[in-house]
Amino acid sequence: MQSVQEASWSELLWGRNGLRSLALAGGVAVHAINVYVATTILPSVVQDIGGLEYYAWNTTLFVVASILGSALSPQFLEKLGLRQGFLVSLLVFALGTTFCALAPSMPFLLFARTLQGLGGGLLLGLSYSSIRLVFEERLWPRAMALVSSMWGVATLSGPAIGGVFAQMGEWRLAFWSVLPCALGLAVLVWTQLRDARRPDAPKSGSTLGKVLLLTSSVLVMSAGSLSSSWLVNLAGVLGGAVLVYIMALADRGSASRLFPQGTYSLGTALGSLYAGIGLVSVAVATEIFIPYFLQIIHHMTPLKAGYLTALMSGGWTLGSIASSSRSMKAADRLIIIGPLLSGLSLAALGVLIPWQGLASGPDYSWALYLSLLGVGVGIGLAWPHLLTRVFHSAPKGQENIASAAITTLQLFTMALGAAMAGIITTAAGFVDPGGVQGARQSAQVLLLVFALAPVLAALLSGPARRVRP
Numbered sequence: 001m002q003s004v005q006e007a008s009w010s011e012l013l014w015g016r017n018g019l020r021s022l023a024l025a026g027g028v029a030v031h032a033i034n035v036y037v038a039t040t041i042l043p044s045v046v047q048d049i050g051g052l053e054y055y056a057w058n059t060t061l062f063v064v065a066s067i068l069g070s071a072l073s074p075q076f077l078e079k080l081g082l083r084q085g086f087l088v089s090l091l092v093f094a095l096g097t098t099f100c101a102l103a104p105s106m107p108f109l110l111f112a113r114t115l116q117g118l119g120g121g122l123l124l125g126l127s128y129s130s131i132r133l134v135f136e137e138r139l140w141p142r143a144m145a146l147v148s149s150m151w152g153v154a155t156l157s158g159p160a161i162g163g164v165f166a167q168m169g170e171w172r173l174a175f176w177s178v179l180p181c182a183l184g185l186a187v188l189v190w191t192q193l194r195d196a197r198r199p200d201a202p203k204s205g206s207t208l209g210k211v212l213l214l215t216s217s218v219l220v221m222s223a224g225s226l227s228s229s230w231l232v233n234l235a236g237v238l239g240g241a242v243l244v245y246i247m248a249l250a251d252r253g254s255a256s257r258l259f260p261q262g263t264y265s266l267g268t269a270l271g272s273l274y275a276g277i278g279l280v281s282v283a284v285a286t287e288i289f290i291p292y293f294l295q296i297i298h299h300m301t302p303l304k305a306g307y308l309t310a311l312m313s314g315g316w317t318l319g320s321i322a323s324s325s326r327s328m329k330a331a332d333r334l335i336i337i338g339p340l341l342s343g344l345s346l347a348a349l350g351v352l353i354p355w356q357g358l359a360s361g362p363d364y365s366w367a368l369y370l371s372l373l374g375v376g377v378g379i380g381l382a383w384p385h386l387l388t389r390v391f392h393s394a395p396k397g398q399e400n401i402a403s404a405a406i407t408t409l410q411l412f413t414m415a416l417g418a419a420m421a422g423i424i425t426t427a428a429g430f431v432d433p434g435g436v437q438g439a440r441q442s443a444q445v446l447l448l449v450f451a452l453a454p455v456l457a458a459l460l461s462g463p464a465r466r467v468r469p
Contacts, residue, residue, distance in 0.1 A: 009142060011139060012135070012139050012142050012143060012146065013146075016192070017135065017139070019188060019191075019192045020134050020135070020192050020193065021143065021146055022188060023086075023185065023188040023189050023192050023193055024127045024130060024131065024134060024143070024147055025127070025146055025147050025149075025150050026150075026181070026184075026185040026188065027086065027089075027123040027124065027126060027127035027147075027185065028123070028124060028127045028128075028147050028148075028150040028151070029150040029153060029154065029181075030093065030120070030123065030178060030181050030182055030185060031066075031093070031120035031121075031123050031124050032150050032151045032153070032154035032158070033153070033154040033157055033158045033161065033178065033181075034097070034116065034120060034158070034178055035062075035154065035158065036154050036155065036157075036158020036159055036162065036306070036310065036313075037158045037159075037161050037162040037174050037175070037178065038058065038059075038062070038100075038113070038162070039059070039158075039159075039162070039287065039288055039291060039306070039309065040158065040159045040161075040162030040163050040166060040174075040291055040302055040303075040305070040306035040309070041162040041163075041165065041166045041171040041174050041302065042055065042058060042288070042291065042292065043166075043291055043292040043295045043296070043302065043305075044166040044169075044171040044302060045058075045109070045171055046106070046292075048171065049103065049104065049105055049106055049109065050105070050106055051105070051106025051107075051109070052430070052431050052434065053225075053226060053426065053431045054106050054107075054110060054226075055288075055289070055292070055422070055425075055430070056222070056225060056288065056289075056418050056419065056421050056422030056425070057110055057222060057225075057422065058109070058110065058113050058288075059285075059288045059414075059415075059418040060218060060219075060222045060415050060418040060419050060422065061110055061113050061114045061117065061222075062113045062114065062116065062117035062120075063117060063411055063414050063415035063418065064114075064117070064215045064218050064219065064415050065113075065114045065115070065116075065117030065118040065120075065121060066117045066118070066120055066121030066124065066411055067121060067211060067214065067215055067408065067411045067412060067415065068118060068121060068211065068212075068215060069089075069117065069118045069119065069120065069121020069122040069123075069124070069125065070121040070122070070124055070125040070407060070408070070411065071121075071125075071207065071208055071211040071408070072121075072122060072125075072208070073085075073089075073121070073122050073124075073125025073126045073129060074125070074129065076088070076089065076122060076125075076126065077126060077129060077130070082126075082130055082133055082134075082193050082194065083189060083190065083193045083194065085122075085126055086123070086126055086130075086186075086189045086193065087186060087189060087190065088122075089119050089122035089123045089126060090119065090123065090182055090185060090186050090189070091119070092115060092118055092119030092122065093116060093119025093120055093122075093123060093182060094119070094179060094182045094183075095115060095119070096112050096113070096114070096115030096116025096117070096118070096119055097112075097116055097175050097178050097179055097182070098112075098175075098179065099111070099112030099115060099116075100112040100113060100116060100175045101172045101173075101175035101176045102172075121411075127147055128144070128147060128407075130193075131143045131144060131147065134193065151313070152317055155310045155313040155314055155317070156310070158306075158310070159303070159306030159307045159309065159310045160303070160306075160307075161174055161177055161178075162174050162302065162306055163301070163302045163303030163304070163305075163306040163307070164303060165177070166302035166303070166306075167301055167302050167303055206254075206255075206256035207256055207257075207258045209250070210247050210250055210251055210254075210258045211258065211408070213243050213244070213246060213247035213250070214243075214244065214247055214408075214412050215412075215415070216243050217239075217240040217241070217242075217243035217244045217247070217416075218240065218412070218415045218416055218419050219419075220236055220239040220240045220243060221236045221237055221239070221240035221416065221419040221420065221423065222236070222418075222419040222422060223236050224236020224237060224239075224423050225419065225422030225423040225425075225426045226426075227426070228426055228427060228431075228432060230427060233423045233426075233427060236423065237420075237423070240416075240419070248264050251263075251264075252264060257398070257401055258401075258405065258408065259274070259401070259402075259405045259408075259409075260394050260395055260398040260401045260402040260405065261395045261398060262393070262395065263405070266460055266463075267463060268393075268463060269389070269393040269463045269464060269466065269467045270390065270393045270394065270402070271463070272460055272461060272462065272463035272464040273386050273389055273390050273393060273463075273464045273467075274390070274405070274409055275457065275460045276335070276339070276382065276386050276457040276460065276461055276464055277386050277387070277390075277406065277409055277410060277413075278409055278410075278412075278413040279339070279413075279453045279454060279456055279457035279460075280339055280342060280379045280382065280383070280453070280454050280457050281409075281410050281413040281414050281417065282413050282414070282416060282417035282420070282450070282453045283342055283343075283346060283375065283379070283417070283450055283451075283453045283454045284312065284316075284375075284376075284379065284414065284417070285414055285416075285417025285418045285420070285421050285450070286346065286349075286375075286417075286421060286446060286447060286450050287309050287312050287313075288418055288421065289421060289425065289442075289443070289446060290305070290308070290309040290312075290353075290372070291305040291306055291309050292439065293353050293439055293443045294308060294309075294353070296435070296436055296439040297353065297354065297356060297436055297439050297440055297443065298353075298356075298358060298359065308368070308369065308372055309372070311369060311372040311373045311376065312372055312373070312375045312376040313376055314373070314376060315372070315373040315374065315375065315376025315377040315378075315379075315380060316376035316377070316379050316380040316383070317376075317380060318373075318376070318377055318380060319338065319376060319377040319378065319379060319380020319381040319383070320380040320381075320383050320384050321380075322377075322380070322381065323338070323380065323381045323382070323383075323384055323385065324384045326385075328468070331385040332465045334381045334382055334385060335382045335385055335386065335458075335461050335464060335465055336458045336461055336465070337378075337381060337382075338377075338378045338379060338380070338381030338382030338383075338458075339378060339379070339382055339454035339455065339457040339458040339461075340378070340454070340455060340458050341374055341377065341378030341381065342374070342375050342376075342377075342378030342379050342454040343378075343451045343452065343453070343454040343455040343458075344374070344378075344451070345370075345371045345372070345373075345374030345375040345378060346371075346375055346447050346448075346450055346451035346454070347447070347448055347451040348367070348371040348374070349368070349371045349372065349375070349447045350443070350444050350445075350446075350447030350448035350451065351444075352364070352367055352368045352371060353368070353443045353444075353447065354439075354440040354441075354443045354444040356436075356440070378454065379454070382457075386464065387406060389464060389467040390402050390403070390406060391403065392467055392468075393467050417450075417453075421446055421450070424442070424445055424446050424449055424450075425442035425445075425446050426442075427445075428441045428442040428444075428445040428446065429441040429442055430442040
């Protein structure tokens with residue numbers, strides 16, 4: 001049998017394998033592209049149908065539903081099989097996208113985004129977990145890399161699609177434009193994927209209750225953002241924290257764990273690593289507000305604001321590539337330096353974005369661009385080393401749980417970050433007084449507060465830096 005090292009890209013991307021690769025990569029692509037499309041057009045959406053107070057809810061509900069979809073994907077694969085599971089997921093996603101395009105009001109759009117997120121989460125989970133069913137084992141590493149690279153494709157294409165239609169004043173067409181891609185993907189799935197099942201698929205029912213507690217905690221926190229009263233805000237945060245604590249207690253005593261043993265103590269390697277992953281993911285949640293701030297405060301076009309926001313994701317990719325082959329000693333340093341760079345960059349954005357004189361007189365826009373890039377680069381410098389050390393730190397027999405928990409944690413903390421961002425911006429005047437003044441106040445407070453998250457990740461990284469393979 002050939003070794004994994006002898007597997008080539010041409011084998012994966014040519015002929016029948018090429019079409020199968022396109023089908024699985026497409027499942028991630030339609031979800032990921034939609035994320036950036038929605039982020040780019042959202043300022044235009046609220047100007048058209050209102051609902052500024054629900055701005056963060058668009059991302060929160062979408063990501064919460066994605067967590068549920070990802071958690072349910074093993075059951076879909078087990079009960080429906082590969083082909084039917086994909087087609088049902090695509091149908092849910094397409095219905096949600098259609099409702100988004102037709103939305104007459106913000107509450108209706110929030111319902112549609114939830115449905116869209118559920119379908120996207122199912123596609124995301126199925127795309128990754130189906131690799132072992134579709135390809136020979138020696139092609140698995142390259143297939144995983146191909147599927148994961150779709151987030152990079154989305155970084156380039158999503159802001160372009162959303163920005164062009166938003167500038168035309170036709171934000172609904174941005175959602176309609178996603179549907180032909182979903183239809184083409186359905187044809188690929190129907191013709192190229194066999195209706196296989198995984199007899200060894202993990203049972204999701206035993207962990208679904210804990211996933212529901214996690215998602216409920218985010219929703220409780222988000223509810224706090226609907227009021228400008230700090231008491232209501234605090235009640236939302238405390239209520240969400242209680243639900244997370246209950247989930248942790250249930251998981252620690254469970255035979256079927258959502259997170260591996262050692263997760264819930266910051267003194268352990270896994271606790272430190274997951275804290276780092278979660279805190280830097282929280283920091284990235286600021287990107288949902290960046291297009292709005294740039295358009296309202298600096299009168300940028302939707303296309304330009306969308307691509308500037310994408311600098312954060314692009315920097316993440318650049319940082320990951322630059323740091324991935326570093327020595328163990330260098331990696332130890334990057335686990336500290338990377339988050340500190342992200343925190344410094346967010347703090348710089350907290351000064352630059354509210355500054356209305358940014359591009360007048362001496363043009364300091366270059367500082368804005370570097371700061372946006374720096375947020376992502378800093379995360380990327382630490383990211384590969386945090387992830388690989390999770391694998392080395394997992395207790396024996398819990399390696400698969402530790403790996404799957406990364407996606408769950410990342411999605412949860414992104415949703416949590418969006419919920420917290422909604423609370424902070426509302427308290428800082430995002431809705432009242434709103435307008436340019438509200439945008440400036442909320443941008444400053446949000447970015448300076450969120451700059452603390454990656455700094456805290458660096459401070460808690462001691463046990464993570466002591467991990468050795």
